[in-house]
Amino acid sequence: xxxxxxxxxxxxxxxxxxxxxxxxxxxxxxxxxxxxxxxxxxxxxxxxxxxxxxxxxxxxxxxxxxxxxxxxxxxxxxxxxxxxxxxxxxxxxxxxxxxxxxxxxxxxxxxxxxxxxxxxxxxxxxxxxxxxxxxxxxxxxxxxxxxxxxxxxxxxxxxxxxxxxxxxxxxxxxxxxxxxxxxxxxxxxxxxxxxxxxxxxxxxxxxxxxxxxxxxxxxxxxxxxxxxxxxxxxxxxxxxxxxxxxxxxxxxxxxxxxxxxxxxxxxxxxxxxxxxxxxxxxxxxxxxxxxxxxxxxxxxxxxxxxxxxxxxxxxxxxxxxxxxxxxxxxxxxxxxxxxxxxxxxxxxxxxxxxxxxxx
Amino acid sequence: xxxxxxxxxxxxxxxxxxxxxxxxxxxxxxxxxxxxxxxxxxxxxxxxxxxxxxxxxxxxxxxxxxxxxxxxxxxxxxxxxxxxxxxxxxxxxxxxxxxxxxxxxxxxxxxxxxxxxxxxxxxxxxxxxxxxxxxxxxxxxxxxxxxxxxxxxxxxxxxxxxxxxxxxxxxxxxxxxxxxxxxxxxxxxxxxxxxxxxxxxxxxxxxxxxxxxxxxxxxxxxxxxxxxxxxxxxxxxxxxxxxxxxxxxxxxxxxxxxxxxxxxxxxxxxxxxxxxxxxxxxxxxxxxxxxxxxxxxxxxxxxxxxxxxxxxxxxxxxxxxxxxxxxxxxxxxxxxxxxxxxxxxxxxxxxxxx
Numbered sequence: 001x002x003x004x005x006x007x008x009x010x011x012x013x014x015x016x017x018x019x020x021x022x023x024x025x026x027x028x029x030x031x032x033x034x035x036x037x038x039x040x041x042x043x044x045x046x047x048x049x050x051x052x053x054x055x056x057x058x059x060x061x062x063x064x065x066x067x068x069x070x071x072x073x074x075x076x077x078x079x080x081x082x083x084x085x086x087x088x089x090x091x092x093x094x095x096x097x098x099x100x101x102x103x104x105x106x107x108x109x110x111x112x113x114x115x116x117x118x119x120x121x122x123x124x125x126x127x128x129x130x131x132x133x134x135x136x137x138x139x140x141x142x143x144x145x146x147x148x149x150x151x152x153x154x155x156x157x158x159x160x161x162x163x164x165x166x167x168x169x170x171x172x173x174x175x176x177x178x179x180x181x182x183x184x185x186x187x188x189x190x191x192x193x194x195x196x197x198x199x200x201x202x203x204x205x206x207x208x209x210x211x212x213x214x215x216x217x218x219x220x221x222x223x224x225x226x227x228x229x230x231x232x233x234x235x236x237x238x239x240x241x242x243x244x245x246x247x248x249x250x251x252x253x254x255x256x257x258x259x260x261x262x263x264x265x266x267x268x269x270x271x272x273x274x275x276x277x278x279x280x281x282x283x284x285x286x287x288x289x290x291x292x293x294x295x296x297x298x299x300x301x302x303x304x305x306x307x308x309x310x311x312x313x314x315x316x317x318x319x320x321x322x323x324x325x326x327x328x329x330x331x332x333x334x335x336x337x338x339x340x341x342x343x344x345x346x347x348x349x350x351x352x353x354x355x356x357x358x359x
Numbered sequence: 360x361x362x363x364x365x366x367x368x369x370x371x372x373x374x375x376x377x378x379x380x381x382x383x384x385x386x387x388x389x390x391x392x393x394x395x396x397x398x399x400x401x402x403x404x405x406x407x408x409x410x411x412x413x414x415x416x417x418x419x420x421x422x423x424x425x426x427x428x429x430x431x432x433x434x435x436x437x438x439x440x441x442x443x444x445x446x447x448x449x450x451x452x453x454x455x456x457x458x459x460x461x462x463x464x465x466x467x468x469x470x471x472x473x474x475x476x477x478x479x480x481x482x483x484x485x486x487x488x489x490x491x492x493x494x495x496x497x498x499x500x501x502x503x504x505x506x507x508x509x510x511x512x513x514x515x516x517x518x519x520x521x522x523x524x525x526x527x528x529x530x531x532x533x534x535x536x537x538x539x540x541x542x543x544x545x546x547x548x549x550x551x552x553x554x555x556x557x558x559x560x561x562x563x564x565x566x567x568x569x570x571x572x573x574x575x576x577x578x579x580x581x582x583x584x585x586x587x588x589x590x591x592x593x594x595x596x597x598x599x600x601x602x603x604x605x606x607x608x609x610x611x612x613x614x615x616x617x618x619x620x621x622x623x624x625x626x627x628x629x630x631x632x633x634x635x636x637x638x639x640x641x642x643x644x645x646x647x648x649x650x651x652x653x654x655x656x657x658x659x660x661x662x663x664x665x666x667x668x669x670x671x672x673x674x675x676x677x678x679x680x681x682x683x684x685x686x687x688x689x690x691x692x693x694x695x696x697x698x699x700x701x702x703x704x705x706x707x708x709x710x711x712x713x
Contacts, residue, residue: 015481023470088618112604115464118618120610151612166590166608173594313526318391321527 031086038134039107040096042066049073050134060137070110087116092150093123096130100198100205105172108203112169119166122150124182125198133186149192161197161214172203175321176309180209180217201303216290220244220306234271235279240264240343250315254331257308261338267345276350280340291336304329366571368498372550372637373575374509375630377582379457380683382601384544385583390592392530393583396541401576404548407698409565414701415555416562417708423555423701424648430704437649439700446689447642451635453683455479456670458631465603465624476670484663486636487643488656494636505629512606512623513581519608520588543687549694553641555701
């Protein structure tokens with residue numbers, strides 16, 4: 001028995017050697033961990049890839065390279081850098097506006113295919129000076145990372161649209177959806193300035209939504225609440241809850257959509273002392289109008305940013321699904337109706353002016 | 360050897376199969392109404408298991424090899440079970456290879472394939488040499504440790520479901536039936552075959568396993584529908600490992616969950632090793648009883664070595680796909696013939712004794 005124990009022990013000790021995965025080991029202090037990747041047109045080559053690497057001292061190190069493909073550019077960056085470049089923590093991909101107009105299919109495909117980039121990373125398009133936006137550093141708060149701007153756990157607000165890599169990939173191939181990717185510019189007092197969203201049609205940028213339109217768009221896609229809306233008559237409201245109910249019908253002329261948007265709001269500013277009734281009316285007409293405008297705009301661009309095609313999936317055959325963006329979406333007749341419920345006026349009462357008069 | 364442990368192993372073998380090639384296969388065969396294809400598979404397996412268990416219940420304390428050879432004689436039983444042995448051997452090689460490719464893509468990009476394969480061979484070999492009761496005990500332990508991870512990695516992405524992607528929900532023509540690939544998806548339901556090798560004194564009642572299989576049908580549906588609901592059909596079809604990617608769509612700030620695909624791959628790897636151990640044990644027992652009556656340690660070691668060399672020869676994923684399709688022929692043969700042969704032997708015995 002004793003004789004057999006020794007070879008067994010030896011065998012057992014061999015296994016941990018294999019298990020350690022020695023081939024993949026690279027110490028953390030021997031790695032660059034970029035969090036932001038910027039991609040724009042190169043001067044001489046197809047792509048100009050920029051990596052932002054946060055350093056221990058709080059500054060950001062920039063690695064840049066031009067090449068015919070993104071992976072070649074990364075390969076060249078790895079060649080010239082002292083440490084291993086590891087994309088595991090890449091959280092934000094910034095694409096220049098010019099590139100987005102030509103189409104971002106190749107970039108998204110690369111990011112999904114790459115085995116070291118997580119598909120939950122975010123995508124944004126940079127308008128204006130691309131290099132300035134990437135080399136931009138904000139002095140007093142060194143711990144700020146540029147992807148905090150988009151993080152739902154950090155500085156993100158409902159005005160900003162939010163698109164993850166997998167969502168961008170999904171809509172680039174989907175029959176029934178398009179998307180709006182956030183549009184940013186180098187900021188003055190902060191890292192980025194929000195400039196609205198880029199309307200993508202089949203992963204080509206075809207137009208823009210202003211920040212206000214983006215907020216309305218976000219409300220309609222039922223995603224985000226907490227944004228502030230101003231009305232013409234010097235009153236501001238906060239949106240607490242937004243629910244949308246869609247009624248779909250497939251008539252002889254094509255798809256028909258009736259949407260009912262129900263908003264729970266709070267009045268946050270009321271300079272002229274309007275009654276809640278008046279504010280309700282005003283907000284209702286204003287949102288209905290803005291909504292109709294956006295829908296018209298998206299219609300003319302043939303971009304189904306709101307994902308209305310998804311709603312019609314139950315009514316369509318496979319053949320119709322494939323024709324949605326080209327044939328059926330332009331024929332869509334849609335109507336929006338807004339219902340407003342003013343939850344409260346926060347610490348003040350309704351009809352302030354009338355109360356004052358009584359005193 | 361207790362029955363709950365056998366049930367645990369039964370569940371885990373099915374989970375392994377559904378987490379490996381199954382999702383891709385089902386997504387490939389049809390573009391709409393995937394549930395029809397999945398449930399048809401499930402019903403077929405239930406039917407086969409019922410026939411198998413009914414047949415086995417007439418022969419308490421005997422395994423399937425003894426049962427069939429009782430009625431047919433030694434040479435015929437060798438002929439009948441030869442495709443089963445072939446299926447087991449290639450099934451083991453190819454599914455291991457599939458897992459190893461997956462580990463290589465998702466987890467260990469720089470580790471050479473032979474090193475991963477070596478671990479994948481060593482652990483099942485050890486378990487198979489120790490015998491079936493050890494495999495059962497491992498399976499009970501893995502069941503407690505791994506099933507939460509499997510469920511976690513499968514359903515974590517529920518937040519991103521878009522239920523509109525379920526449509527179109529009805530396919531009256533069942534076009535998938537015309538696709539040969541569809542029949543290869545049946546291989547993912549071959550996890551019941553080991554039941555015949557157990558020589559139980561008190562055989563299983565079919566009704567109890569039926570309940571387990573209804574629960575499993577739900578999991579088969581979820582493995583396909585999770586990526587489908589997130590990405591929609593036209594997008595999910597482009598992925599090599601849809602379930603792994605589906606679990607990566609969730610962004611949790613907590614650093615442990617930073618790389619969620621790890622959970623998915625590690626849990627399916629753990630289950631894969633268990634499946635390899637069971638398959639190796641089944642193949643070893645089969646070869647020992649039918650073809651080569653020598654010590655099972657030698658048979659198991661020989662099989663493992665052959666498997667190691669053979670799996671090194673599968674050099675790319677399109678070859679692997681091709682071989683998996685080829686191996687579904689002996690696979691479907693075993694799934695149909697084994698239960699039928701056992702059931703017919705039971706009928707024969709009753710007629711002879713009457």
